[in-house]
Amino acid sequence: MSGGPTVDGHDANGQHANGQHADGRDANEHHTDGREVDGRGVDGPVPGRRGAGAVVALAGRIVLAPAVLAVAGALVLTTLVMLAVGVDPALAYPALVRGALYDGNLEYTIAAFVPTLGMALAFAIPLRAGEFNLGGDGQMALGGVVAAALALNVTLPAGLGVLLPLVAAALTGALVAGISAPLRTRLGVPAIVTTLLVSTPAVALASYLVRFPLAEQGTGNAQTPTLPDAAHLPALAGSEYVTLGLPLIALLTAAWLLADARGVLGYEIRATGSNREFARYGGVAVNRLAAVTLAGGGAFAGLVGALIVLGPPYRFVDGALTAPGYTFTAIAAVLLATGRPVAVPFTVALLTILSAGGPGMERDAGVPSQLTQIVQGLIIVIVAVFATVRHVRRRRNARTEAGA
Amino acid sequence: MAVSPAEPPAAELVGVSKRFGPVVANDGIDLAIAKGEIHAVVGENGAGKSTLMSILYGLHRPDAGHVARNGARIRLRSPADAISHGLGMVHQHFRLFPELTVAENVVIGAEPTRGGVLDLAAARREVERLGDLYGLRADPDARIDGLPVGIRQRVEILKALYRRAEVLILDEPTAVLTPGEATRLFDVLRTVTATGASVVLVTHKLTEVLAAGDRVTVLRRGRVTGRFDTATTTADELVMAMIGRSLGPATPRRATRPPADGPYALEVRDLRVRDRDGVPRLDGVSFGVRPGEIVGIAGVAGSGQRELLDTVTGLRGPGRGDSGEVLLSGAPVRRGRHPAVAYVPEDRRGRATSPGMSLAENLIMGDQRTPALRGRLGLSASAVRERARTLTERFSIRAASVSDPISSLSGGNAQKAVLARELSRGTPVIVVEEPTQGVDVGAQEQIHALIADARDQGQAVLLQSSELTELRALADRVLVMFEGRVVAEITGEEAGDERLGAAMTGATTGGASGTTTGGTSGAAS
Ligand SMILES: Nc1ncnc2c1ncn2[C@@H]1O[C@H](COP(=O)(O)OP(=O)(O)OP(=O)(O)O)[C@@H](O)[C@H]1O
Ligand SMILES: [Mg+2]
Secondary structure (H helix, E strand, O other): OOOOOEEOOOOOOOOOOOOOOOOOHHHHHOOOOHHHOOOOHHHOOOOOOOOHHHHHHHHHHHHOOHHHHHHHHHHHHHHHHHHHOOOOHHHHHHHHHHHHHOOOOHHHHHHHHHHHHHHHHHHHHHHHOOOOOOOHHHHHHHHHHHHHHHHHHOOOOOOHHHHHHHHHHHHHHHHHHHOHHHHHHHHOOOHHHHHHHHHHHHHHHHHHHHHOOOOOOOOOOOEOOOOOHHHOOOEOOOOOOOEOHHHHHHHHHHHHHHHHHHOHHHHHHHHHHHOHHHHHHOOOOHHHHHHHHHHHHHHHHHHHHHHHHOOOOOOOEOOOOOOOOHHHHHHHHHHHOOOOHHHHHHHHHHHHHHHHHHHHHHHHHOOOOHHHHHHHHHHHHHHHHHHHHHHHHHHHHHHHHHHO | OOOOOOOOOOEEEEEEEEEEOOEEEEEEEEEEEOOOOEEEEEEOOOOOHHHHHHHHOOOOOOOEEEEEEOOEEEOOOOHHHHHHOOEEEEOOOOOOOOOOEHHHHHHOOOOOEEOOEEOHHHHHHHHHHHHHHHOOOOOOOOEHHHOOHHHHHHHHHHHHHHOOOOEEEEEOHHHHOOHHHHHHHHHHHHHHHHOOOEEEEEOOOHHHHHHHOOEEEEEEOOEEEEEEEHHHOOHHHHHHHHHOOOOOOOOOOOOOOOOOOOOOOEEEEEEEEEOOOOOEEEEEEEEEEOOOEEEEEEOOOOOOHHHHHHHHOOOOOOOOOOEEEEEEOOEEOOOOOOOOEEEEOOOHHHHHOOOOOEHHHHHHOOOOOOHHHEOOOOEOHHHHHHHHHHHHHHOOOOOOOOOOEHHHOOHHHHHHHHHHHHHOOOOOEEEEEOOOOOOOHHHHHHHHHHHHHHHHOOOEEEEEOOOHHHHHHHOOEEEEEEOOEEEEEEEOOOOOHHHHHHHHOOOOOOOOOOOOOOOOOOOOO
């Protein structure tokens, strides 16, 4: 091996120590690096890649976002199904939109949006800390029962008559969800399991209470009597079904979004969710925080139960809370938002419109309303596929950084 | 080595460029690895070394340029392609299944079968055969989770060799090894190259390059700035090509005056700690660190350093059967992170950072509740950004943007971010583990200066390092641990390799400081 060292291309005879690049391939080493002026050249922005390019890149990022692709993919597949079974999509889709938004249906859709958004938070809040709350149904049902029992048995002035059941329901939901936290820290059973396990008996307990101790006497219906007027959630002006619950949930959602993005607690929750050991190292009481997020999620579920019960028809009708499937739709919406909290209200709106428009589509276009559930299911499947792909890719990238 | 110039290189990167958004990581790089050589690749943090290795192993696709094997251009779309072309990579973060045995890990994914089922006996024989061939002995039936880091790395190498790798890529393999393990690794690599295989070695330790490498390629800002024969070059010359200037002589930065004889800032009293199985890990450790003093911790891996530092930082609460005290300025340390202790953990990805969060978010952890970062609504976005800017500048952390995830930083820059966060907190006590792992020589010097500064400001520093040169350069006293006890306390001046080495193996006779030769370390650190 011959040839002296070549530093920065100051090679006397153009030959490298390895004697290989006789064909001039090394030419690119010989020009001066003009970008070194500021001492950080390599990392500075490259001129000409900003501006128009950035806009195109941003647009591309939005169009290619997993959520957008999932919705588009689901709609394409649904259209194919419609064509296969001989339904005209040109009829079905307008019917779906009409069924959700027009002909006086908007009110019902908004009335369904409120509990779905609440349940979305019940799932999303613990998820930020890496905990899965799958027990929304139980938390919601028990919250609703507590609200109904309070309203029926305690005479309160207007205002307080609404506030107290709401708060009590939220506390109940928080408690039901919170049980999962010590089960995890003490016994090591993950919340995804315990929340689900607790949910079924919780729903059953609510059902029992409504059918027996709290049941309306003499009708044989599985429901409580109508709640006293003081416990009725005021309806918004000009509406029958949309109550004060809408501004309340909107406000709470905004507060959560703010806390998540800017709050110290939000930061600590995100840190816990992304690397628990890192958060612990940084002085975050990770176990307590996980408990707080589970309880916080449960509180929203309990609150939703109360909002349903205190709204029209102002009573707890057995099954009315869980039957519409708010919990499942909400989970789908949160997964569709793929880790972007601000997207949650929008994905909730989208999926609510889909499920609310189903009956209208069935009536006007003769398409079974179950089709909307198929669409929802497809969205979840596609999102899951994306998540898996991303996971695999991240693992590959992790290897890339292996020696970093 | 004997390389005939006529023979095509075993592996070659030709005109390779790669950019990540605005960052040009590789910019027209040519690199030829001859058959049978150990080719070292060195360069500053963020120079593009890992990116280049990832391209060679099919993990990244180059924007321009290509890879060739034995003179023929090849296409690498994935590591699987690379493996089929005889390229193998040993990852720094091992990709082994802890609950499987050595033999199972070596053959996984390419198992020898008999009648359609895994032939474990054949796998075991294969591990033994390769082990004998390359001097890479490892018990085929041992479970990975019970093995020390050095052996795990051997298993990774065995895995690559089992897949018939003829070009072995190692990205900073010695960052996690003790000096003894590193020496054994290079013995193995020599045996491997003796069979005609080649090794590409990325490292920041120039002594390793000069001792073990045949040729060196220096990268700077994505370009090749030098090619050298190790036989005819010096560490100085390499440094010059890497950072464009020479380093001053490695000056010891021990305290110029002895610390005041006042009270300890950090005191450990008769600490006894058992692990979950009841095995004693710390067996009566007592010492103190005064303000304005750096106390080093040395010892072979697993001598109790982990338990000691976790207890001192409050991350490990007292368990059953534990006793003793940790006092911070006289008050017992409480469980959980203590605000008066800054802490640079060794485990960068698992503990010191959250790879998915942004650089700015990573830089505030631990301080998120301090008033300085408060805005009207929780954290002040501008204060967070401002702090990130200040720290990236002061510690010359290279990142395209502080809102990029910290995982997009090069390894050394991520390490600098952790140091920046902890050293800037001005706490009375600083606990530092392996402060210069993965950082380039220039940054090593800078980091040493910063730690010495902290000491001169009156902070008490507890420094754990497997680099004896680092301990010697910084520590005023070195405590040597062995089997859960402090077996020797040596002043910085007296902490020669001989003396430390003997104490680390439990030979506590102490005696005269080393007069014999055999020091392994020396140059730029
Ligand atoms: N996945 C990525 N996304 C964005 N930027 C990246 C990515 N990987 C690397 N970079 C950038 O490319 C440059 C080169 O990084 P690379 O990891 O190759 O450096 P390196 O030479 O290995 O440094 P170190 O010695 O610190 O490990 C750095 O500026 C880094 O921030
Ligand atoms: Mg690297």
